[in-house]
Amino acid sequence: MTALSASAVSLAAHGVAYALPIARAAARNGLSPSLLAAVAAQETGGPGSNGGRNILGDGGHGHGLFQIDDRYHAFARSPAAMDPAQNAERAAEMLHGLLERYGGDERAALSAYNAGSPTARGTTTRWADGETLGYADSVLRHQAQIEDARAELPEATARTGSYGAPLGAPTGGPLAPPPTANHGEQPWLDELAAESNASTPTS
Secondary structure: OOHHHHHHHHHHOOOOOOHHHHHHHHHHOOOOHHHHHHHHHHHHOOOOOOOOOOOEEHHHOEEOOOOEEOOOOHHHHOHHHHOHHHHHHHHHHHHHHHHHHOOOOHHHHHHHHHHOOOOOOOOOEEOOOOOEEOHHHHHHHHHHHHHHHHHOOOOOOOOOOOOOOOOOOOOOOOOOOOOOOOOOOOOHHHHHHHHHHHOOOOO
């Protein structure tokens, strides 16, 4: 199993929807897959859910898994915006650029992604335990949940990349896809399973 497919399996096994497109976009842009997945969870999942949905939101202005706004981004006005892979790639490019702009400061980059300013609190989220968090802190809480879940796997991930992206991941264990009832078609699951099977030695 490749590092990319292992990373995607690790995310998917713990409820991250569209894990392979997210893992691919993160790898191409030097991001932590769990951070990118956490942005999707914040944008279209909700508190307590590490999944995400490919939806039209924000009064029709937020497009796809990462809710890219058509008032500010021409990409969001194209059909590609509703393709999860292309949506994830564009979001990853944006987040990478913001991390570079703000010297790797994740809170600043996330705040700017949401509200246009590195110091903005942005959209607030009330979690089930009563805690209300600004956008960046809510994303980081999602990431902590994903990372805690990943830590339960038998092998630690190796961290490399410009912003600590975990490009290696546990190589064992079955493919455990996230729930699909609320996320529509996910053809990447078949692709991921095929890739995993092709890279597994036969006896």
